[in-house]
Amino acid sequence: MENNTTEDVMAYIEQVLAIAQSGLAYSKDRYDIERFTLLQQLSAALIAKSQRLDLDHVAGWIEVDTHYATPKIDVRALVLDAEGRVLLVRENSDGNWTLPGGWCDIGESAAEAVARETCEETGLQVTPVRLLALFDKRKHDHPPQVPHAHKCFFLCEPESGRLLEHTAETSGARYFPLHELPPLSLHRVTLRQLMTVVNHARSGKVHALFD
Known part of the structure; x- marks a missing residue:
């Protein structure tokens, strides 16, 4: 842009x-x-x-896209390890890092989509355990971009698998301490969003944040 x-x-x-x-x-x-x-x-x-x-x-x-125009649904997984580090993947498209995720496919729920995307991008099988936030992308500090999207952030727990270095869409998957985050892919997640969902997950509150 x-x-x-x-x-x-x-x-x-x-x-x-x-x-x-x-x-x-x-x-x-x-x-x-x-x-x-x-x-x-x-x-x-x-x-x-x-x-x-x-x-x-x-x-x-x-x-x-045909028929009546509606926002797309983007899903993102928040996966934390025992040390509180956050799992990020590096996007091939811009070389920056983001929470695992992507668009929902037709015929799957948002929870199914976030589990699938996380496995495809990291190699880990995860279980979504809580919807942390449902955000309107245009109300957050992303760079301007179309299409209009609603972003679903899920807290996910890893079950099995191992981290992959390369996938069709990513070129790295690593856990990062929150004070040592790499450059973020801002079309996908912003620092403010990341810190917001991490703090909400740690709070233990069961309600989901929304705009």
Whole structure:
């Protein structure tokens, strides 16, 4: 994301895409369909230019979503070892670190998704034991980005397996002390979020945080 692409601009693009997607879902008039399709194409071009992405790639993931536009669900696992260190994975895409996780797939619950993603990215079989937080990504200090997402943070307990050095999406998995955290992949988790969910897990409170 370039610095001159503001949060307001990305929020505007996101709203335009949502209007276009919902319009395509319900419109019957061919001229309306053409207009909504053009809005999608223009938005894709602007996203691709601002984020230096391939236009066909951006257009492809926009076209995947159909029907009424809703936020996506992103899941993240908080796994702590006996020393209180937090498990992080290094993303291939930007070389920075994050809590294990990713998008929910169709047909699985958020808890199932976080267990699957954690195993794929770390090699560990984990059991989700508590929903710590449900956050609206736009209400937190992430860099501007689409699509709009809600983020589910789960406290997970490791059951078996061993840490993997390389996976299809990651190039490292390690436990870090909270006072020695590496650079974070801020599109995925921020320092404020990480500290918030760790402190909430340690508090023993059973309610989930939310925006």
